[in-house]
Amino acid sequence: MYTPDFHYHKAGSVAEAVEMLGHHEDSRLLAGGHSLLPLMRLRLARPATLIDIGGLDELRGIRVHDGHIHIGALTTHGEIARSHDVQHANPLVAEVAGGIGDTQVRNRGTIGGNLAHADPASDWGTIITVMEGSVDVQGPNGSRTIGIADFFQGAFETAVADDEIITGVRVPTLVRQGNGHGHEHGQDHGHDHGHDHGAESISGEVGEYAKMSHPASFYPVIGGAVVINADGGRCVSARVAVGGLVPTPRRAPSVEAALAGQELTAGNLEAAANQLSNDLGDEIIGDVFASADYRRAIAPVEVKHAMLHAIGLAHH
Protein backbone atom coordinates (compact mmCIF):
# COMPACT_ATOMS: atom_id res chain seq x y z
CA MET A 1 0.00 0.00 0.00
CA TYR A 2 1.36 3.37 -1.02
CA THR A 3 1.50 6.40 1.21
CA PRO A 4 -0.27 9.57 0.12
CA ASP A 5 1.86 11.70 -2.18
CA PHE A 6 4.37 14.11 -0.64
CA HIS A 7 7.23 16.38 -1.56
CA TYR A 8 10.62 14.89 -0.79
CA HIS A 9 13.79 16.67 0.21
CA LYS A 10 17.06 15.22 1.38
CA ALA A 11 18.89 17.21 4.05
CA GLY A 12 22.66 17.44 3.81
CA SER A 13 23.19 18.61 7.40
CA VAL A 14 21.28 19.16 10.63
CA ALA A 15 21.34 22.92 9.98
CA GLU A 16 19.85 22.38 6.55
CA ALA A 17 17.16 20.08 7.97
CA VAL A 18 16.21 22.79 10.50
CA GLU A 19 16.05 25.37 7.72
CA MET A 20 13.88 23.10 5.59
CA LEU A 21 11.51 22.50 8.52
CA GLY A 22 11.09 26.27 8.76
CA HIS A 23 10.45 26.68 5.04
CA HIS A 24 8.02 23.87 4.38
CA GLU A 25 4.73 23.96 6.13
CA ASP A 26 3.36 20.63 7.30
CA SER A 27 6.69 18.88 6.94
CA ARG A 28 7.97 15.86 8.84
CA LEU A 29 11.42 14.40 9.29
CA LEU A 30 12.11 10.95 7.86
CA ALA A 31 14.78 8.93 9.66
CA GLY A 32 14.44 5.12 9.56
CA GLY A 33 10.78 5.48 8.65
CA HIS A 34 9.63 2.68 10.92
CA SER A 35 7.07 4.76 12.77
CA LEU A 36 6.21 7.37 10.15
CA LEU A 37 5.81 5.23 7.03
CA PRO A 38 3.32 2.80 8.62
CA LEU A 39 1.30 5.80 9.86
CA MET A 40 1.31 7.39 6.43
CA ARG A 41 0.21 4.18 4.77
CA LEU A 42 -2.75 4.02 7.10
CA ARG A 43 -3.47 7.71 6.31
CA LEU A 44 -3.09 8.52 9.99
CA ALA A 45 -0.39 10.99 8.95
CA ARG A 46 -0.37 12.96 5.68
CA PRO A 47 2.56 15.35 5.78
CA ALA A 48 2.91 17.54 2.66
CA THR A 49 6.70 17.29 2.76
CA LEU A 50 9.18 14.71 4.02
CA ILE A 51 12.68 15.85 4.88
CA ASP A 52 14.98 12.86 4.74
CA ILE A 53 17.67 13.01 7.44
CA GLY A 54 18.67 9.36 7.00
CA GLY A 55 22.03 10.30 5.52
CA LEU A 56 23.20 12.56 8.33
CA ASP A 57 26.09 10.61 9.83
CA GLU A 58 26.64 13.40 12.37
CA LEU A 59 23.50 12.09 14.12
CA ARG A 60 24.78 8.54 14.40
CA GLY A 61 26.93 6.99 17.09
CA ILE A 62 27.33 6.20 20.77
CA ARG A 63 29.66 7.81 23.29
CA VAL A 64 29.92 7.22 27.04
CA HIS A 65 30.99 10.36 28.83
CA ASP A 66 30.54 11.91 32.26
CA GLY A 67 28.19 9.27 33.63
CA HIS A 68 25.94 9.33 30.58
CA ILE A 69 25.55 7.39 27.37
CA HIS A 70 25.13 9.86 24.52
CA ILE A 71 23.25 8.21 21.68
CA GLY A 72 22.91 9.98 18.33
CA ALA A 73 19.30 10.30 17.20
CA LEU A 74 19.86 8.22 14.05
CA THR A 75 21.49 5.34 15.91
CA THR A 76 19.45 2.20 15.27
CA HIS A 77 18.08 -0.09 17.96
CA GLY A 78 20.36 -2.82 16.62
CA GLU A 79 23.47 -0.66 16.93
CA ILE A 80 22.54 0.17 20.51
CA ALA A 81 21.92 -3.49 21.35
CA ARG A 82 25.28 -4.57 19.93
CA SER A 83 27.30 -1.71 21.42
CA HIS A 84 29.83 -2.99 23.97
CA ASP A 85 29.94 0.50 25.47
CA VAL A 86 26.22 0.40 26.14
CA GLN A 87 26.29 -3.21 27.34
CA HIS A 88 28.91 -2.20 29.87
CA ALA A 89 27.62 1.22 30.92
CA ASN A 90 23.92 0.39 31.06
CA PRO A 91 23.04 -3.23 30.30
CA LEU A 92 19.34 -2.43 30.72
CA VAL A 93 19.47 -0.09 27.72
CA ALA A 94 21.30 -2.66 25.57
CA GLU A 95 18.86 -5.38 26.56
CA VAL A 96 15.80 -3.24 25.79
CA ALA A 97 17.24 -2.24 22.40
CA GLY A 98 17.76 -5.91 21.54
CA GLY A 99 14.14 -6.68 22.38
CA ILE A 100 12.57 -4.05 20.12
CA GLY A 101 10.62 -5.39 17.14
CA ASP A 102 12.63 -7.93 15.15
CA THR A 103 16.04 -7.99 13.46
CA GLN A 104 14.85 -5.98 10.47
CA VAL A 105 13.08 -3.38 12.57
CA ARG A 106 16.18 -3.01 14.76
CA ASN A 107 18.30 -2.57 11.62
CA ARG A 108 16.25 0.43 10.46
CA GLY A 109 14.39 1.93 13.41
CA THR A 110 16.16 4.76 15.25
CA ILE A 111 16.00 5.90 18.86
CA GLY A 112 15.34 9.49 17.79
CA GLY A 113 12.51 8.49 15.49
CA ASN A 114 10.99 6.29 18.16
CA LEU A 115 10.96 9.12 20.70
CA ALA A 116 9.66 11.67 18.16
CA HIS A 117 6.77 9.32 17.39
CA ALA A 118 5.87 9.27 21.11
CA ASP A 119 3.73 6.17 21.13
CA PRO A 120 2.38 5.77 24.69
CA ALA A 121 3.70 2.20 24.88
CA SER A 122 7.10 2.69 23.22
CA ASP A 123 9.93 0.73 24.83
CA TRP A 124 12.24 3.74 24.71
CA GLY A 125 9.68 6.06 26.26
CA THR A 126 9.36 3.81 29.30
CA ILE A 127 13.10 3.15 29.60
CA ILE A 128 14.30 6.73 29.16
CA THR A 129 11.66 7.72 31.71
CA VAL A 130 12.83 5.24 34.33
CA MET A 131 16.45 6.22 33.64
CA GLU A 132 15.62 9.95 33.94
CA GLY A 133 17.34 10.60 30.62
CA SER A 134 16.99 13.62 28.38
CA VAL A 135 16.64 14.52 24.73
CA ASP A 136 18.85 16.97 22.82
CA VAL A 137 17.15 19.04 20.14
CA GLN A 138 18.36 21.67 17.71
CA GLY A 139 16.31 24.47 16.20
CA PRO A 140 16.78 27.81 14.47
CA ASN A 141 17.79 29.42 17.77
CA GLY A 142 20.32 26.78 18.76
CA SER A 143 20.26 23.66 20.88
CA ARG A 144 18.48 22.74 24.09
CA THR A 145 18.06 19.69 26.26
CA ILE A 146 14.63 18.51 27.32
CA GLY A 147 14.37 16.34 30.43
CA ILE A 148 12.32 13.24 29.75
CA ALA A 149 9.68 14.27 32.31
CA ASP A 150 8.89 17.30 30.10
CA PHE A 151 9.42 15.61 26.76
CA PHE A 152 6.18 13.68 26.34
CA GLN A 153 3.18 16.02 26.19
CA GLY A 154 0.50 13.50 25.28
CA ALA A 155 -0.08 10.51 23.06
CA PHE A 156 2.06 11.09 19.93
CA GLU A 157 2.90 14.61 21.15
CA THR A 158 6.27 15.87 22.30
CA ALA A 159 7.84 19.13 23.45
CA VAL A 160 9.89 19.26 20.24
CA ALA A 161 8.83 22.33 18.24
CA ASP A 162 7.83 22.10 14.57
CA ASP A 163 11.16 23.58 13.47
CA GLU A 164 13.32 21.54 15.84
CA ILE A 165 15.08 18.25 15.25
CA ILE A 166 16.06 15.63 17.82
CA THR A 167 19.83 15.25 17.65
CA GLY A 168 20.49 12.80 20.47
CA VAL A 169 19.48 11.12 23.68
CA ARG A 170 21.33 11.07 27.00
CA VAL A 171 20.89 8.16 29.36
CA PRO A 172 22.63 7.96 32.73
CA THR A 173 24.79 4.91 33.25
CA LEU A 174 23.80 2.36 35.89
CA VAL A 175 25.95 2.62 39.00
CA ARG A 176 27.25 -0.71 40.14
CA GLN A 177 28.97 -1.69 43.32
CA GLY A 178 30.44 -4.78 44.90
CA ASN A 179 30.37 -7.94 42.86
CA GLY A 180 28.65 -6.43 39.86
CA HIS A 181 25.68 -8.70 40.23
CA GLY A 182 23.44 -6.22 38.43
CA HIS A 183 25.69 -6.17 35.41
CA GLU A 184 25.79 -9.89 35.18
CA HIS A 185 22.08 -10.20 35.40
CA GLY A 186 21.35 -7.47 32.89
CA GLN A 187 23.40 -9.20 30.23
CA ASP A 188 22.09 -12.59 31.05
CA HIS A 189 18.40 -11.89 31.08
CA GLY A 190 16.16 -14.75 31.98
CA HIS A 191 18.56 -16.90 33.90
CA ASP A 192 17.94 -17.61 37.48
CA HIS A 193 20.76 -16.41 39.68
CA GLY A 194 18.49 -15.90 42.62
CA HIS A 195 18.53 -19.20 44.40
CA ASP A 196 22.27 -19.41 44.76
CA HIS A 197 23.02 -15.80 45.58
CA GLY A 198 19.83 -14.64 47.21
CA ALA A 199 18.88 -10.99 46.99
CA GLU A 200 21.01 -10.23 50.05
CA SER A 201 24.14 -10.08 47.90
CA ILE A 202 22.84 -7.23 45.77
CA SER A 203 24.39 -3.81 46.05
CA GLY A 204 24.35 -1.00 43.52
CA GLU A 205 21.85 -0.18 40.80
CA VAL A 206 20.06 -2.98 39.00
CA GLY A 207 17.50 -2.38 36.27
CA GLU A 208 15.07 -4.49 34.34
CA TYR A 209 12.19 -4.18 31.90
CA ALA A 210 9.25 -6.52 31.34
CA LYS A 211 6.62 -6.13 28.68
CA MET A 212 3.66 -7.72 27.04
CA SER A 213 4.02 -7.38 23.28
CA HIS A 214 1.74 -7.69 20.29
CA PRO A 215 2.42 -11.22 19.01
CA ALA A 216 3.10 -10.31 15.36
CA SER A 217 4.67 -6.87 15.41
CA PHE A 218 6.28 -7.29 18.85
CA TYR A 219 5.24 -3.73 19.60
CA PRO A 220 4.76 -3.38 23.36
CA VAL A 221 1.20 -3.22 24.66
CA ILE A 222 2.24 -2.69 28.27
CA GLY A 223 5.73 -2.25 29.65
CA GLY A 224 7.12 -1.92 33.16
CA ALA A 225 10.65 -0.76 33.97
CA VAL A 226 12.43 -0.62 37.31
CA VAL A 227 15.78 0.53 38.59
CA ILE A 228 16.51 -0.53 42.14
CA ASN A 229 19.34 1.00 44.11
CA ALA A 230 20.20 -1.73 46.57
CA ASP A 231 22.54 -2.04 49.49
CA GLY A 232 23.09 -5.46 51.01
CA GLY A 233 19.76 -6.81 49.79
CA ARG A 234 17.75 -3.79 50.96
CA CYS A 235 16.19 -1.26 48.60
CA VAL A 236 17.69 2.17 49.25
CA SER A 237 15.57 3.79 46.55
CA ALA A 238 13.78 2.73 43.41
CA ARG A 239 12.53 4.22 40.19
CA VAL A 240 9.58 2.66 38.39
CA ALA A 241 7.97 3.61 35.08
CA VAL A 242 5.19 2.10 33.00
CA GLY A 243 4.19 2.47 29.36
CA GLY A 244 0.99 1.73 27.49
CA LEU A 245 -1.36 2.71 30.30
CA VAL A 246 -1.90 6.45 30.04
CA PRO A 247 -1.13 8.77 27.09
CA THR A 248 2.54 9.15 28.09
CA PRO A 249 5.08 7.00 29.91
CA ARG A 250 4.39 7.42 33.62
CA ARG A 251 6.56 7.21 36.72
CA ALA A 252 5.01 5.34 39.61
CA PRO A 253 5.85 7.25 42.82
CA SER A 254 3.56 5.10 45.00
CA VAL A 255 5.40 1.96 43.95
CA GLU A 256 8.76 3.66 44.41
CA ALA A 257 7.83 4.83 47.92
CA ALA A 258 6.50 1.41 48.87
CA LEU A 259 9.78 -0.20 47.90
CA ALA A 260 12.18 2.29 49.49
CA GLY A 261 13.80 0.93 52.64
CA GLN A 262 12.29 -2.52 52.18
CA GLU A 263 14.10 -5.80 52.10
CA LEU A 264 14.19 -7.17 48.56
CA THR A 265 11.96 -10.17 49.04
CA ALA A 266 9.43 -11.44 46.52
CA GLY A 267 6.60 -10.55 48.88
CA ASN A 268 7.76 -6.97 49.37
CA LEU A 269 8.22 -6.50 45.63
CA GLU A 270 4.73 -7.76 44.88
CA ALA A 271 3.19 -5.56 47.55
CA ALA A 272 4.98 -2.54 46.11
CA ALA A 273 3.96 -3.36 42.52
CA ASN A 274 0.35 -3.58 43.64
CA GLN A 275 0.45 0.12 44.57
CA LEU A 276 0.59 0.95 40.87
CA SER A 277 -3.10 1.79 40.46
CA ASN A 278 -2.58 4.78 42.79
CA ASP A 279 -0.32 6.32 40.13
CA LEU A 280 -2.48 5.84 37.06
CA GLY A 281 -5.70 7.81 37.52
CA ASP A 282 -8.81 6.97 35.51
CA GLU A 283 -7.59 7.74 32.02
CA ILE A 284 -6.30 4.28 31.05
CA ILE A 285 -5.85 3.54 27.36
CA GLY A 286 -7.86 0.70 25.87
CA ASP A 287 -7.94 -0.70 22.36
CA VAL A 288 -8.72 -3.84 20.38
CA PHE A 289 -5.61 -5.63 21.72
CA ALA A 290 -6.07 -4.85 25.38
CA SER A 291 -8.96 -3.15 27.14
CA ALA A 292 -8.38 -0.53 29.81
CA ASP A 293 -9.44 -2.98 32.54
CA TYR A 294 -7.06 -5.60 31.21
CA ARG A 295 -4.16 -3.16 31.10
CA ARG A 296 -4.90 -2.02 34.63
CA ALA A 297 -4.82 -5.63 35.81
CA ILE A 298 -1.70 -6.70 33.92
CA ALA A 299 0.49 -3.66 34.53
CA PRO A 300 1.41 -4.48 38.15
CA VAL A 301 2.30 -8.00 37.01
CA GLU A 302 4.77 -6.62 34.46
CA VAL A 303 6.24 -4.30 37.09
CA LYS A 304 6.58 -7.22 39.49
CA HIS A 305 8.28 -9.34 36.81
CA ALA A 306 10.73 -6.53 36.07
CA MET A 307 11.53 -6.24 39.80
CA LEU A 308 12.02 -9.97 40.27
CA HIS A 309 14.28 -10.14 37.23
CA ALA A 310 16.23 -7.11 38.37
CA ILE A 311 17.20 -8.72 41.65
CA GLY A 312 17.53 -12.24 40.28
CA LEU A 313 14.48 -13.79 41.95
CA ALA A 314 12.60 -14.55 38.74
CA HIS A 315 11.27 -18.02 38.09
CA HIS A 316 10.93 -19.51 34.65
Add this chain to the structure above:
Amino acid sequence: MKVPIKLTVNGRSHESEVEARTLLVHYLRDDLGLTGTKIGCDTSQCGACVVRMNGATLKSCTCLAVQADGAEVTTIEGLAQDGNLHPVQEAFWDNHGLQCGYCTAGMIMTITELLDRNPNPSAEEVRAGLEGNICRCTGYHNIVKAALAAAEAIRSS
Protein backbone atom coordinates in the same frame (compact mmCIF):
# COMPACT_ATOMS: atom_id res chain seq x y z
CA MET B 1 6.87 14.18 -7.19
CA LYS B 2 9.57 12.36 -9.20
CA VAL B 3 12.97 11.87 -7.61
CA PRO B 4 16.11 10.59 -9.34
CA ILE B 5 17.85 7.69 -7.55
CA LYS B 6 21.03 5.77 -8.22
CA LEU B 7 21.67 2.46 -6.52
CA THR B 8 23.26 -0.93 -6.99
CA VAL B 9 21.01 -3.98 -6.99
CA ASN B 10 22.62 -7.42 -7.07
CA GLY B 11 25.87 -5.90 -8.29
CA ARG B 12 24.29 -3.98 -11.16
CA SER B 13 23.93 -0.20 -10.99
CA HIS B 14 20.60 1.41 -11.78
CA GLU B 15 19.61 5.01 -12.33
CA SER B 16 15.89 5.58 -12.09
CA GLU B 17 13.29 8.26 -11.59
CA VAL B 18 10.73 7.19 -9.01
CA GLU B 19 7.71 8.74 -7.39
CA ALA B 20 8.84 9.76 -3.91
CA ARG B 21 6.23 7.47 -2.36
CA THR B 22 7.40 4.37 -4.23
CA LEU B 23 8.23 1.66 -1.72
CA LEU B 24 11.48 -0.21 -2.22
CA VAL B 25 9.62 -3.49 -2.66
CA HIS B 26 7.52 -2.02 -5.50
CA TYR B 27 10.62 -0.54 -7.13
CA LEU B 28 12.36 -3.92 -7.03
CA ARG B 29 9.37 -5.88 -8.29
CA ASP B 30 7.67 -3.48 -10.70
CA ASP B 31 10.50 -1.31 -12.02
CA LEU B 32 13.34 -3.85 -12.00
CA GLY B 33 11.23 -7.00 -12.48
CA LEU B 34 12.84 -8.73 -9.48
CA THR B 35 9.73 -10.55 -8.31
CA GLY B 36 11.54 -13.02 -6.07
CA THR B 37 10.92 -10.58 -3.23
CA LYS B 38 7.31 -11.03 -2.11
CA ILE B 39 4.75 -8.76 -0.51
CA GLY B 40 2.96 -10.49 2.35
CA CYS B 41 1.44 -8.49 5.16
CA ASP B 42 2.56 -5.11 3.80
CA THR B 43 2.92 -3.89 7.39
CA SER B 44 6.54 -4.87 8.24
CA GLN B 45 5.51 -7.89 10.27
CA CYS B 46 5.69 -11.01 8.08
CA GLY B 47 9.15 -10.76 6.48
CA ALA B 48 8.21 -11.94 2.97
CA CYS B 49 9.81 -8.78 1.55
CA VAL B 50 13.16 -8.97 3.36
CA VAL B 51 16.16 -7.85 1.29
CA ARG B 52 19.61 -6.67 2.32
CA MET B 53 20.67 -3.05 2.04
CA ASN B 54 24.35 -2.29 2.66
CA GLY B 55 24.54 -5.69 4.35
CA ALA B 56 21.66 -5.27 6.79
CA THR B 57 18.32 -6.98 6.23
CA LEU B 58 15.26 -4.80 6.11
CA LYS B 59 11.61 -5.11 5.24
CA SER B 60 11.41 -3.51 1.83
CA CYS B 61 7.71 -2.72 2.30
CA THR B 62 8.71 -0.24 5.01
CA CYS B 63 11.40 1.61 3.11
CA LEU B 64 10.98 4.16 0.35
CA ALA B 65 12.94 3.60 -2.85
CA VAL B 66 14.43 7.08 -2.34
CA GLN B 67 15.87 5.88 0.98
CA ALA B 68 17.88 3.32 -0.98
CA ASP B 69 19.54 6.05 -3.04
CA GLY B 70 23.28 5.37 -3.08
CA ALA B 71 22.87 1.97 -1.41
CA GLU B 72 23.82 -1.56 -2.35
CA VAL B 73 20.78 -3.81 -2.32
CA THR B 74 20.81 -7.60 -2.53
CA THR B 75 17.68 -9.58 -3.26
CA ILE B 76 17.12 -13.32 -3.46
CA GLU B 77 18.03 -13.12 -7.18
CA GLY B 78 21.49 -11.85 -6.25
CA LEU B 79 22.57 -14.70 -3.98
CA ALA B 80 23.58 -17.34 -6.53
CA GLN B 81 27.09 -16.87 -7.91
CA ASP B 82 28.17 -18.15 -11.35
CA GLY B 83 25.14 -20.39 -11.56
CA ASN B 84 25.72 -21.94 -8.15
CA LEU B 85 23.08 -21.53 -5.51
CA HIS B 86 24.08 -19.81 -2.26
CA PRO B 87 24.71 -22.33 0.56
CA VAL B 88 21.52 -21.18 2.31
CA GLN B 89 19.52 -21.79 -0.88
CA GLU B 90 21.15 -25.22 -1.26
CA ALA B 91 20.31 -26.08 2.32
CA PHE B 92 16.65 -25.09 1.85
CA TRP B 93 16.54 -27.40 -1.17
CA ASP B 94 18.26 -30.29 0.62
CA ASN B 95 16.19 -30.00 3.79
CA HIS B 96 12.89 -29.14 2.15
CA GLY B 97 12.80 -25.87 4.07
CA LEU B 98 9.57 -24.73 2.46
CA GLN B 99 6.11 -25.77 1.45
CA CYS B 100 4.27 -23.08 -0.52
CA GLY B 101 7.46 -21.04 -0.85
CA TYR B 102 5.94 -17.61 -0.32
CA CYS B 103 8.03 -16.79 2.76
CA THR B 104 11.17 -18.47 1.41
CA ALA B 105 12.96 -15.54 -0.20
CA GLY B 106 12.60 -13.48 2.98
CA MET B 107 13.60 -16.42 5.18
CA ILE B 108 16.75 -17.02 3.14
CA MET B 109 17.74 -13.34 3.14
CA THR B 110 17.30 -13.15 6.92
CA ILE B 111 19.35 -16.31 7.44
CA THR B 112 22.23 -14.97 5.30
CA GLU B 113 22.58 -12.00 7.66
CA LEU B 114 22.11 -14.19 10.73
CA LEU B 115 25.00 -16.43 9.62
CA ASP B 116 27.21 -13.46 8.77
CA ARG B 117 26.79 -12.28 12.38
CA ASN B 118 26.83 -15.70 14.00
CA PRO B 119 28.45 -18.44 11.87
CA ASN B 120 27.71 -21.17 14.41
CA PRO B 121 24.22 -20.58 15.81
CA SER B 122 22.25 -22.97 17.99
CA ALA B 123 18.77 -24.03 16.87
CA GLU B 124 17.38 -21.70 19.52
CA GLU B 125 19.40 -18.78 18.13
CA VAL B 126 18.13 -19.52 14.63
CA ARG B 127 14.54 -19.53 15.88
CA ALA B 128 15.11 -16.24 17.68
CA GLY B 129 16.77 -14.80 14.58
CA LEU B 130 13.70 -15.67 12.50
CA GLU B 131 11.38 -13.68 14.79
CA GLY B 132 10.65 -11.26 11.95
CA ASN B 133 9.76 -13.90 9.37
CA ILE B 134 6.44 -15.69 9.44
CA CYS B 135 5.79 -19.03 7.71
CA ARG B 136 2.21 -20.32 7.75
CA CYS B 137 2.96 -23.79 6.33
CA THR B 138 5.95 -25.51 7.81
CA GLY B 139 6.03 -24.99 11.53
CA TYR B 140 9.60 -23.75 10.95
CA HIS B 141 11.17 -27.14 11.69
CA ASN B 142 12.83 -27.69 8.30
CA ILE B 143 13.65 -24.01 7.96
CA VAL B 144 15.70 -24.20 11.17
CA LYS B 145 17.25 -27.45 9.96
CA ALA B 146 18.19 -25.75 6.69
CA ALA B 147 19.74 -22.78 8.49
CA LEU B 148 21.87 -25.08 10.66
CA ALA B 149 22.92 -27.14 7.63
CA ALA B 150 23.84 -23.96 5.76
CA ALA B 151 25.89 -22.77 8.72
CA GLU B 152 27.81 -26.01 8.73
CA ALA B 153 28.32 -25.92 4.95
CA ILE B 154 29.64 -22.34 5.08
CA ARG B 155 31.94 -23.11 8.02
CA SER B 156 33.46 -26.13 6.31
CA SER B 157 33.89 -24.46 2.92
